[in-house]
Amino acid sequence: MRKIFAFLAGLLLGILAGGVAALLLAPQSGPELKRRIQDGVQHLVEEGKSAAEARRLELESQLESFKQGRPIVLQAASPQAE
Secondary structure, eight states: OHHHHHHHHHHHHHHHHHHHHHHHHOSSOHHHHHHHHHHHHHHHHHHHHHHHHHHHHHHHHHHHHHHTTOOOOOOOOOOOOO
16 A cells, blocks of 8 residues: 555656646747647648548548449558658
8 A cells, every 4th residue: 555655645746846847848838838738739620621521522432433333443541751
């Protein structure tokens, strides 16, 4: 029981120290950092919606081809840029 308590106390102190260090060493002020994060999240959401729409159109095209008895051409997923 004592080891668990010591672990939890160390974990909480580590979280607290990390939070303080993050606040002190942040490259921008709070409002500016918040705006940049919001912009980044908005950009990711827009990219996701765009990708979903492109995939939906591709699947609809394949469905129409299937309904008309034409062969369906499956495209391999493109490798992710690293």
